[in-house]
Amino acid sequence: MDYSEIKSTSLSTVALVGNPNSGKSSLFNILSGLNQRVGNFPGVTVERKLAKLHLGDRDLNLIDLPGVNSLYPKSEDERITSDVLSQAGNLDHPNRVLVLTDATQLRRGIAFCMQVMDMGFPTTLVVNMIDLLEAENMKLDTAKLSGHLGIPVFEISVLKNRGIAELKQHLTHDPPPPSAPFLQIPPAFRAMLEEVGQFLPQANDFQRYRRLLLNSSDEHIPPMDLERIRQLGKLTPKVRQQLINNELLVRLDRADEILEDVLMAPPTPAKRRTEQVDRLFTHPVWGYVIFVGILLLIFQSIFAWAEYPMSWIEMGMGAIKDGVVALMPESWLRDLLVDGIITGIEGIVIFVPQIAFLFFFISILEDSGYMARAVYIMDRIMRPFGFSGRSVIPLMGGMACAIPSIMMTRSISSPKERLITILVTPLISCSARIPVYTLLIALFIAPSQEYAFFDARGLVMTGLYFLGFFMALMVAWVFKHVLKYESRGVFVMELPAYRMPQWKNIGLTVGQKSWSFIAEAGKIIFAVSIILWVLVRFGPAEEKEQIQSTYQALIDQAPADQVDSLQYAQQSALHNASFAAVLGKTIEPVIRPLGYDWKIGISLITSFAAREVFVSTMSIIYQQDDPAEAEDEDTGRLRLVQRLQKEKHPETGKPIYSLATVLSLLIFYAFAMQCVSTLAVTRKEAGWKWALIMVTYLSALAYFAAWGTHALVSFWIG
Amino acid sequence: MVSVPTFIPRVITNDQNLKGLAHGQKGVITHIEGDEIQLALLELGIKAGDEMTHMGTAPLGDPISIMVNRTQICIRKRDAENIWITVK
Numbered sequence: 001m002d003y004s005e006i007k008s009t010s011l012s013t014v015a016l017v018g019n020p021n022s023g024k025s026s027l028f029n030i031l032s033g034l035n036q037r038v039g040n041f042p043g044v045t046v047e048r049k050l051a052k053l054h055l056g057d058r059d060l061n062l063i064d065l066p067g068v069n070s071l072y073p074k075s076e077d078e079r080i081t082s083d084v085l086s087q088a089g090n091l092d093h094p095n096r097v098l099v100l101t102d103a104t105q106l107r108r109g110i111a112f113c114m115q116v117m118d119m120g121f122p123t124t125l126v127v128n129m130i131d132l133l134e135a136e137n138m139k140l141d142t143a144k145l146s147g148h149l150g151i152p153v154f155e156i157s158v159l160k161n162r163g164i165a166e167l168k169q170h171l172t173h174d175p176p177p178p179s180a181p182f183l184q185i186p187p188a189f190r191a192m193l194e195e196v197g198q199f200l201p202q203a204n205d206f207q208r209y210r211r212l213l214l215n216s217s218d219e220h221i222p223p224m225d226l227e228r229i230r231q232l233g234k235l236t237p238k239v240r241q242q243l244i245n246n247e248l249l250v251r252l253d254r255a256d257e258i259l260e261d262v263l264m265a266p267p268t269p270a271k272r273r274t275e276q277v278d279r280l281f282t283h284p285v286w287g288y289v290i291f292v293g294i295l296l297l298i299f300q301s302i303f304a305w306a307e308y309p310m311s312w313i314e315m316g317m318g319a320i321k322d323g324v325v326a327l328m329p330e331s332w333l334r335d336l337l338v339d340g341i342i343t344g345i346e347g348i349v350i351f352v353p354q355i356a357f358l359f360f361f362i363s364i365l366e367d368s369g370y371m372a373r374a375v376y377i378m379d380r381i382m383r384p385f386g387f388s389g390r391s392v393i394p395l396m397g398g399m400a401c402a403i404p405s406i407m408m409t410r411s412i413s414s415p416k417e418r419l420i421t422i423l424v425t426p427l428i429s430c431s432a433r434i435p436v437y438t439l440l441i442a443l444f445i446a447p448s449q450e451y452a453f454f455d456a457r458g459l460v461m462t463g464l465y466f467l468g469f470f471m472a473l474m475v476a477w478v479f480k481h482v483l484k485y486e487s488r489g490v491f492v493m494e495l496p497a498y499r500m501p502q503w504k505n506i507g508l509t510v511g512q513k514s515w516s517f518i519a520e521a522g523k524i525i526f527a528v529s530i531i532l533w534v535l536v537r538f539g540p541a542e543e544k545e546q547i548q549s550t551y552q553a554l555i556d557q558a559p560a561d562q563v564d565s566l567q568y569a570q571q572s573a574l575h576n577a578s579f580a581a582v583l584g585k586t587i588e589p590v591i592r593p594l595g596y597d598w599k600i601g602i603s604l605i606t607s608f609a610a611r612e613v614f615v616s617t618m619s620i621i622y623q624q625d626d627p628a629e630a631e632d633e634d635t636g637r638l639r640l641v642q643r644l645q646k647e648k649h650p651e652t653g654k655p656i657y658s659l660a661t662v663l664s665l666l667i668f669y670a671f672a673m674q675c676v677s678t679l680a681v682t683r684k685e686a687g688w689k690w691a692l693i694m695v696t697y698l699s700a701l702a703y704f705a706a707w708g709t710h711a712l713v714s715f716w717i718g
Numbered sequence: 719m720v721s722v723p724t725f726i727p728r729v730i731t732n733d734q735n736l737k738g739l740a741h742g743q744k745g746v747i748t749h750i751e752g753d754e755i756q757l758a759l760l761e762l763g764i765k766a767g768d769e770m771t772h773m774g775t776a777p778l779g780d781p782i783s784i785m786v787n788r789t790q791i792c793i794r795k796r797d798a799e800n801i802w803i804t805v806k
Contacts, residue, residue, distance in 0.1 A: 069761035104788050108763030241753040248760040255763075274790070275773070284777035376792045380778035389781075490797050492758040495783060495790040 011052070013061040013092065014171065017081055017116065018100030019109055020067035021369075021496040023128045025049075026158045026505045027100055028064040031168070038512055047407070048092070056172045063092050069108060071115050071210065072244050076410035079216060085119055086210070087220040088202050096122040096174060103133040103140065103155070104497065106259060111251035113149065117178040118206040123151050124175060126167060130155040132497070139264040148258045150178060159502060182254060183247060185209050195232050199225040213240045213247075274369075274497045281373045291374060294365070298399070299462050301357045302434055304455055309353040317346040336533060344529030347616035348522040352514050354431050358400040359513040360506060367501035371396075375493060385473045386480030388412075388491050391421045395472065398428030399465065401517070402678045406685055416485040422686055423479055423694055424472040426678050429465045429670060432612040436669045437461055439615050442641045443662050468670050475697070528613050532606050535580040536621060543577045580621070594668065594703070595661035595710040597649070604668075611674035618644070659717060664710035672702035734805060736784070736798040739772045745803035746770070747786070752800050762789055770803065 018024045028036070032051030049064040065084055066077040073079040084092045097116050101109025106127070117123045125145070133140060146153040152175055156163030185193070185205060189212075196208040199221065203211070211218075212233050218226060235243070280286055321338050328334040365371045371393055379389030387395075390412050397405035402425045409425075412418040429437070441457045479485075551570035558566055583605060584598030591601050599621050607614040622643050647656045673679065673695045683691040733748055747768050750756045759765065764786045773783040773790060781792045793801075 072757075105763065107787065108761070108789075111763065238753065241757065245753060245756050245760060248757070249765055252760065252763060252765055278774075278783075282774065282776065282783075287777055376776050376781065376783065377778075379792075379794070380776060380780045490752075490755045490758045491781065491794045492755070492762065492797065493792050494762055495792055497790075 011059055011061050012096070012174065013063060013094045014053075015063050015065055015084065015092070015094035015097045016100060017065045017085070017097055018067060018126075019069055019102065019105060019112060021494060022067065022100045022102045022105070022109070023158050024064065024067055024100050025509075026367075026502055027126070027128065027156075028062065029505050029508050030158055030161075030164055032062060034508070038516065053168075053171070055168050058172050060171065063094065065092075069112060070248060071119070072214065073216065075413040083218070085116070085121070086207060087218065089220050094121065096124070098124050098126055100126045100128055103127045103129045104136075106140070106263065107252060107255045110145075110149070110255040110258060111248065113151075114182040114251050114254065117149070117151065118181045118183055118204075119210075120177055120204045120207070122175045122177045124170065125149060125151060125153045127153065127155045129157055129159070130162065131157040131160050137266045141262045141264070145258065145262045148262065151175065159500070181206050183209075183250065189233075192233055196229055199229055213243050215240065277498050278373070278495075281370065282377055287373075287377045291377065294361075294370075295465070296462060298358065298361045299465065300455075300458055301361065302354045302431065304458060306353040306357050310350055313346070313350055313353070317342060317349070332537075335537065336530075339537075340530045340533030341526075343533075343616060343619070344526045347529060347612065348518055348526060351431065351435065351612060352518065354434050355400065355517050356510050356514045358431050359510045362397060362400060363506045363509045364501045365396075367499065367506065369496045369498045372493060372495050376495060379491070382473075385476040386417060386420050386485050387476060388414075388417060388489075389493070390491070391417065394421050394425060395428055395469070398425045398430060398472075400513075401430050401432070402426045402428070402675065403681050404513075406678070406681050409685070414489040416483055417489070419686055419690065420476050420479045420483065420485065422682060423690065423697075424476045426673055426675065426694065426698060427468050427472040427475060427671060429468040430675075432610065432675065433464075433669055434461075435612050435615045436607075437464060437666065439618070439641065440662050440666050440669075443644060443657050444659055464666060464670050467667075471671065471701075475701075528606055528610065529616055532580070532613075532617060535583070535602075536578050539574070539578040540582070544574060547573045547577055593710070594706045595658070595664050595714070597656055599647075599656075600661075600665070607674050608676070610676065611669060611672070614669070615640075622647075658714075660710045660713035663713050664706040667709045668702045668706035670702075671698060671705055673698040732804055733802040736770075736772075736782070736793075736801040736803055737795050739782075739803060739805070741772055741774050743772045743805055744769065745805040747801060748804050749802040750800065751802070755797050755800055759791075762791060763787065764789065764791070 016024060016028055028049060028051070032053060035053070036049055036051040038047060038049050051062045053060050053062050063084075065081040068078045068081045071082045071085065073082045084090050084094070085097070087093060099109070099113040099116050101113065109127070110125070113123065113125050127140065127142070130140070140155060142153050142155050152170060154163055154167050154170065156167055158164070181204075183206060189209060192212065193205055193208045196212060197203070200208055200211060211221075211229060212235065215237065217223070221229075281290060321342055324334065324338055324342065328337070365374070374396070375389035375392050378392045382389060382391060391409075394405040394408040394412075397408055405425050405428075406422050409418045409421045412421060437460075438457075441460050445456050445460065547570065551566065551573065555563055555566050555570070580602045581598060584601035587601045587605070588596075588598045591604065596604070599618075602621060603614045603617040606617045619640050622640060644657050645655065648654065649656055679691055679695055682694055739745070747764070747766050747770055749766055750759060768786050770784050770786045773785050775782045776792070779795075781794045782798055783790060783792045
């Protein structure tokens with residue numbers, strides 16, 4: 001759905017802003033329930049969450065803005081929040097703002113709230129996690145705080161579902177705008193602000209002052225005006241920075257004065273549980289053991305546990321196919337429906353369990369506060385390769401999908417570090433590689449092999465993940481030197497207190513991510529499946545007719561018991577004469593050194609759009625029913641594995657899927673780009689140049705690594 | 719020109735930088751050198767005059783973790799060199 005349809009301009013818009021880790025997305029979820037739309041902010045890939053709320057007899061829009069600590073942005077996603085609040089012409093510009101803060105971090109929450117108020121918005125302060133404050137025997141006088149700030153203040157706990165009803169009730173009437181600004185702008189600026197006003201007539205004094213200190217561009221102000229504003233103050237970057245620091249300092253001091261009056265703390269603070277938990281999670285040995293253990297658990301879930309829902313989906317889709325076959329007369333339309341469309345949909349839906357598991361774990365790690373500890377213990381390891389610990393999150397997210405991970409890099413403030421992270425993220429094995437790995441690994445490891453608790457296939461898979469991660473570090477190291485990147489940026493990160501994740505919140509996230517996968521990646525997979533069906537089913541007409549007539553003659557003369565197998569051979573021959581085969585045979589000379597035949601060649605071509613298409617291509621290529629297998633009750637994937645294992649080279653008679661070839665394919669898919677969506681998102685985030693560099697280096701790396709693997713393994717085992 | 723109150727680097731003899739502190743030591747932040755690190759800390763609600771506790775060091779010796787007020791942060795040693803503490 002288009003964004004403009006959802007947001008009707010007649011409705012009042014409430015923006016939800018707040019410090020990172022203040023529980024903003026949980027509050028958004030509890031206020032909006034399932035009634036939300038997720039999209040992107042125009043021109044960028046930062047997630048935009050919008051909901052239409054029906055409260056009493058009133059409808060309003062609620063928009064969730066990226067978490068920030070001030071309105072002086074340092075990274076791309078912080079800029080979104082700052083832009084939406086400052087640009088009166090912005091599509092998302094709110095009529096009023098809810099500032100959310102963590103009750104245990106009131107000082108910075110109040111300071112930020114004052115900044116939002118100085119922008120002139122009717123503001124409500126929402127103090128979340130009030131239960132944590134009470135657990136430490138502290139008491140907040142909300143009424144007094146409200147008096148000091150001159151705005152409504154609510155204390156809530158999203159986790160304990162406290163104060164939500166009152167907050168909803170409050171949203172039904174609009175509060176008045178704040179009366180006077182908190183920040184006393186130095187009188188020396190008076191004349192200058194008047195002049196800025198020529199360019200920003202609607203803006204109040206603080207907005208003008210802020211514009212003066214900001215370095216960033218603004219698409220709502222003509223560049224010429226912006227340049228004139230910049231020249232007005234003749235403020236050097238250093239002076240601007242110091243003025244910003246002074247402003248924040250003044251606000252913190254004011255927040256302290258207020259807190260002195262409104263917050264009652266016991267003389268000796270209670271010992272935080274977080275410290276005890278930290279002792280384990282950041283332990284020199286156990287810290288890393290737990291980190292690797294968590295990764296293993298995630299892979300185990302994707303590999304072993306997701307198997308059950310996946311087989312249900314297969315069974316369901318199989319039943320639908322059988323139904324269609326039984327109901328419709330044989331025709332090309334039925335073929336298209338069964339082998340093209342339904343197979344295509346199956347190829348999309350089948351991933352949902354794995355993606356859901358992945359996002360389930362990633363959201364738990366984020367919500368619980370563990371992710372920050374992973375950054376903390378990994379920072380030193382990542383640094384020589386041009387990363388900070390911050391890149392660990394996008395890289396770990398890359399295990400789910402490179403696309404959201406590349407978007408996540410917007411929180412990295414150094415442009416070069418961000419670029420390096422984007423360039424290597426596709427090397428991290430994503431969930432779309434899982435079906436490819438699954439199929440290929442099954443070709444050489446029987447399902448029953450286990451070592452200790454772990455499935456042998458899961459171990460190989462883990463190995464492939466580590467290989468991808470290792471390669472990502474190596475390539476990052478190379479780019480670090482090519483780009484001459486020397487990290488000079490400041491690295492300061494909050495380690496939030498550990499919290500119990502909220503299952504409802506996680507459920508919503510998992511649902512959203514799975515759905516957006518179906519909607520986004522699904523489109524490509526679906527389109528490719530149909531194109532592929534056409535390529536496989538049709539071929540150069542002459543050749544087809546010739547095969548048809550040759551076999552027809554043979555079948556007519558053959559004894560009755562040979563008709564079945566002759567018909568099968570005919571279908572195989574027809575297959576070899578399809579457009580897909582022509583295409584595959586054209587590239588065969590290039591891929592022969594890797595140990596691939598033209599059938600694999602077709603899969604390589606089709607899976608360029610999306611690597612997971614490899615599996616569906618293989619099943620379409622090998623779809624014709626061998627009468628010898630007709631009695632087989634196994635699921636489709638197992639049948640495919642058996643069929644591939646039987647596949648022999650037409651000249652040498654050796655199996656096509658030898659160990660060397662399968663390993664070579666695994667390596668190829670571990671490194672190759674094979675994802676149009678990643679290419680698209682990289683172009684959006686870093687430009688065409690880097691998108692092309694990315695696809696080139698990844699293809700070259702995949703080709704030569706696969707070639708080397710095939711050569712080495714063939715040499716080894718003869 | 720607008721005059722801006724500047725922070726003149728001053729190192730009181732008793733002060734030592736954060737990098738040199740040991741686990742569990744407490745102190746008061748007296749001075750933060752460098753605008754960028756200052757901003758990063760201010761945004762997290764941390765400023766000179768705050769009490770801090772050294773919470774520990776990451777397993778590989780860097781970054782270090784400190785608790786200021788009720789906010790726990792981690793910071794690289796390179797940046798910690800610019801934070802001056804009067805040890806209690």
